[in-house]
Amino acid sequence: MSTPTDDVADQWLRFRAARNKDLAQAHGWLTLTSLQWLLDDPAALDGVPGLWSGTDTGAVLSASTADGLVLVETGQPVTGTVTATLADEESLLWVRYGGHDGGQVVVELARRGGRYAVRTRDAASPVFLAFDGVPVFDFRPELVLDARFEAYEQPVDVPVRTANPAVDGAHRTVGELAFRLPESNKDLRLQVSAEGPQTLAMAFHDATNNQSTAAWRKVTFSAPAPGTSTVTVDFNRAVNYPSAFTPYGTCPMPVGSNIIGEPVEAGEKLPQQR
Structure with a gap:
């Protein structure tokens, strides 16, 4: 009999296969x-x-x-x-x-x-x-977290830098995500953007950046059900921006305060093909 953890891990494997297929598409x-x-x-x-x-x-x-x-x-x-x-x-x-x-x-x-x-x-x-797939950390079930999303009354545009020094960017913050990593005593609050009608995204820095991972990554997750604030954030699904693979990207960096001071050893690692 499968367990909930097995089901989540199987879903992650399917997510990884789809992600690699998407990156390998013609003229991507x-x-x-x-x-x-x-x-x-x-x-x-x-x-x-x-x-x-x-x-x-x-x-x-x-x-x-x-x-x-x-x-x-x-x-x-x-x-x-x-x-x-x-x-x-x-x-x-x-x-x-x-x-x-x-x-x-x-x-x-x-x-x-x-x-x-x-x-x-x-x-x-x-x-x-x-390209033969993006290297990733092993699946870690403890990094599938329950978190709280607190929506703003109105979105706020926050200036950010991008992967290209000649291009300025903006992060449209729609709310904040409150969570705590396993075995940590620190509560975190990071800014979140919308990525579709029912999908939210959080770009973040963490202590693995420019070592085992790219300079920054993002994780997407479903918006909370109406009348609730609870969301599930799976850091095993943290992915690189295109600028991690190529020097010709203009991807926005995270908001300056979106820093996780601890290592998040889950999701995509630094690409080998850059």
């Missing part, structure tokens, strides 16, 4: 090979065909048939000038080129901090080709 985060900011005037980019520019009014790409660029959405060749407009923090898989099928590299258009940039997603990236 592991395929990022460059990040280049667009200038006001049309200019060539390193290793990317065409002429590119970006201003407050939008991004502009000019190319000829010989450049081999194709719009991702429609499959139409880029011949002449095309434009795109994004809100801040939005991204668009805009054009593709290269390889035997013209789709080895996908160019992502992004807007960060009011500026346009492009990132190349190359299916021949060494990080992507070498």
Whole structure:
């Protein structure tokens, strides 16, 4: 007969399999090979065909048939000038080129901090080709915790740094999570954001960072049922941000106060493929 602990561990194994499958998808985060900011005037980019520019009014790409660029959405060749407009923090898989099928590299258009940039997603990236799953700590049932979520009346935007020094970020705090780690005598209160209609997320630093784990991680969990404040937080499901795998991420750092002073030896470790 299975026990509740067995069931939770089995669910974690399924979570890990889905997580690795998601990271290994074509043109996902592991395929990022460059990040280049667009200038006001049309200019060539390193290793990317065409002429590119970006201003407050939008991004502009000019190319000829010989450049081999194709719009991702429609499959139409880029011949002449095309434009795109994004809100801040939005991204668009805009054009593709290269390889035997013209789709080895996908160019992502992004807007960060009011500026346009492009990132190349190359299916021949060494990080992507070498990926064999994220290393993780062994499952620890004692780090599946009951905690208390205290919602704010209104969300609060807190300025944060990001993985890219040129990009400022903001954390929309919707409440705080109160909990205590096993065998600790310290109560913790960390800020939490929303990640979907019924999902909350907590980005955090802990004492393992930059040693056995990346510089920061996050854990997501279900929001409490209506009229209650109790949630279950499973630190075995702590995951890395994309910037742990690639230097071309612009991922937000945790709020400055979201520090767990003790080691959280659960969840994902420092990736080997960076």
